[in-house]
Amino acid sequence: CEMHVMLLSCLALVLLMPGPGFTAPTFIPEEYLQQYYNLKAEPLGRMKRSGSSFTSKVKDMQIFFGLNVSGVLDTETLEVMNSPRCGVPDVDEYSHIQGTRWNKNxxxxxxxxxxxxxxxxxxxxxxxxxxxxxxxxxxxxxxxxxxxxxxxxxxxxxxxxxxxxxxxxxxxxxxxxxxxxxxxxxxxxxxxxxxxxxxxxxxxxxxxxxxxxxxxxxxxxxxxxxxxxxxxxxxxxxxxxxxxxxxxxxxxxxxxxxxxxxxxxx
Ligand SMILES: [Zn+2]
Ligand SMILES: [Zn+2]
Missing domain, CATH: 3.40.390.10 (Collagenase (Catalytic Domain))
Incomplete structure (x- = not known):
């Protein structure tokens, strides 16, 4: 199992390495999922990319964007994560703070x-x-x-x-x-x-x-x-x-x- 974890993190590392014609990503997948998919930060700041909460948030993101739902940071997923985007989360978070509409036209x-x-x-x-x-x-x-x-x-x-x-x-x-x-x-x-x-x-x-x-x-x-x-x-x-x-x-x-x-x- 530990081997599997190591392989996955190596794979992620390889995918994140800038290759020819590929600009270095400006994002960290954990931060992306925290910001847009309500992934909770671990108390000690450590997060396993094979952990259940991480995997389930990757899946949520893949479902949202209509990608192959693997729970793994594949090339396609990293490409979407690296795309310039709006800062508002894709999952509900604001709804309890903000109203839903203006009561005027x-x-x-x-x-x-x-x-x-x-x-x-x-x-x-x-x-x-x-x-x-x-x-x-x-x-x-x-x-x-x-x-x-x-x-x-x-x-x-x-x-x-x-x-x-x-x-x-x-x-x-x-x-x-x-x-x-x-x-x-x-x-x-x-x-x-x-x-x-x-x-x-x-x-x-x-x-x-x-x-x-x-x-x-x-x-x-x-x-x-x-x-x-x-x-x-x-x-x-x-x-x-x-x-x-x-x-x-x-x-x-x-x-x-x-x-x-x-x-x-x-
Ligand atoms: Zn937006
Ligand atoms: Zn602002």
Whole structure:
């Protein structure tokens, strides 16, 4: 059995070694599973990759991404783990802290700290376009405000930034957002160590912002790769940003009937 464990860790090590044309991963599988799949850290900081909790979390992740469910860190699994992605977990964790939806249909937003990657006016228009994606698909309206207590505060920050979810430098986690609620609820943070662009190079701010605003409105991650709420970043998204599933999910939260039931709105 110990031999088996050793073989597995050797295999993992070999897979993690950077080969030709393969950039060194910026992640540690244990940390990935802790962050996105609620793997509990061991008291002494030691974790066996063959342990039952580790294996079951690898399986959860493989099920989510539609991979071969082996519980082992194979190439395909490591490749997905190494993909730039959203910082929000793929399994429920926020639901007990945050509400599920805003109890109003007019939502305010404000941009606090800007990135230097793009002119301010470009950031303004990309953020506005990202909100429009959801406004077009639902009964929601987004109003830009100049105050610091808007429902959704948009900030470009790096590493530790005061919310217990530090960013990680280039790649890895690109951004995260809090679900609807008071205070930090709805707030959306972008990792300013990424190269934000309006085009195909670096990370497209419009696409990432539209995804994050889905969380700020109460949506969770989707297993459907065609959905905007899929957790990993896709550079080329043409045509409709929202899948039928995205549209159905936002309307399940903010349908015209449900806003009549939940009066008063503001
Ligand atoms: Zn996300
Ligand atoms: Zn944050």
């Amino acid at each position: 007019v939502i305010t937003y404000s941009i606090g700290r800007y990135t230097r990657d793009l002119p301010r006016s470009t950031v303004d228009s990309l953020i506005e376009s990202a909100f429009s994606v959801w406004a077009r698909a639902s009964s929601l309206t987004f109003v830009k405000s100049r105050t610091h207590n808007a429902d959704i505060m948009v900030e470009f920050v790096t590493y530790g930034h005061g919310d217990f979810y530090p960013f990680d430098g280039p790649r890895g986690t690109l951004a995260h957002a809090f679900g609807p609620g008071l205070g930090i609820g709805g707030d959306t943070h972008f990792d300013d160590d990424e190269h934000w662009t309006a085009g195909e190079t670096g990370f497209n701010l419009f696409v990432v912002a539209a995804h994050e605003f889905g969380h700020a409105l109460g949506l969770k991650h989707s297993r459907n790769p065609d959905s905007l709420m899929y957790p990993t970043y896709k550079s080329s998204r043409s045509g409709n940003l929202l899948s039928r599933e995205d549209v159905a999910n936002i309307n399940a939260l903010y349908s015209k009937t449900s806003c009549r039931i939940n009066a008063p709105l503001m």
